[in-house]
Amino acid sequence: MNRIRDVRTRSAVAVGALLAGLVGGAAVGAPSAIAAADPACSRGATIYNKVTNPTSYKYIPYAASNTSNCWLDRGMSNSAVTALQKNLNACYGYKLATDGVYGDLTESALITVQKRVGVTADGDYGRNTRSAMVWANYSLETGSRINCT
Structure with missing residues (x-):
């Protein structure tokens, strides 16, 4: 028995x-419930601001549907993650590998930045985090970082 x-x-x-x-x-x-209405970010996109600064661009996460209202979270791997990592390095002082893999270090860096900019610190990247973060402006001529705005 x-x-x-x-x-x-x-x-x-x-x-x-x-x-x-x-x-x-x-x-x-x-994605979180809030981000569920937005598509997943699938690529990094070069965004030119022809009005306010026609000599620079920003490199940000973008969705295939041509919107920056998209989400990223742990376990994803693509050029949109690379864009996020590059910005965390350029504007927030991290030294993340820009390998396009959303792992422990990227998540930890994003949580710290989310706390700093006053949004929910859950490690998920979405429209609220994107809007609260500053983004690097790069020179069209040299490719070097000009500033973070």
Whole structure:
């Protein structure tokens, strides 16, 4: 009788671990409820401001649907993440690898910046974080950073 109970207990533990892994895995890469209405950022885009500063550009995360109202979070890997990492380095003093992988260090840096700029510090990048952050302006002529605004 004890042997049957031991087998059942081990089976229940294994099933529980499997379910926990599946449920936990489903949460990775999913946007917050607020960001769910926006598409995922999928590329870094060079944005030119022909009116206020026609000699510079910003490199920011963008979605395939041509909007900067998009989201990024842990586990993603693309040029939009590279754009975020580059800006965290240029304007906030981090030394992140600009490898396009949204891992522990990128998430930690973003949480610190979110606290600094006064938005929800959850490590998820979305329209509120984008609007609150300053972004680097780069020279069209040299490619060097001019300032962060």
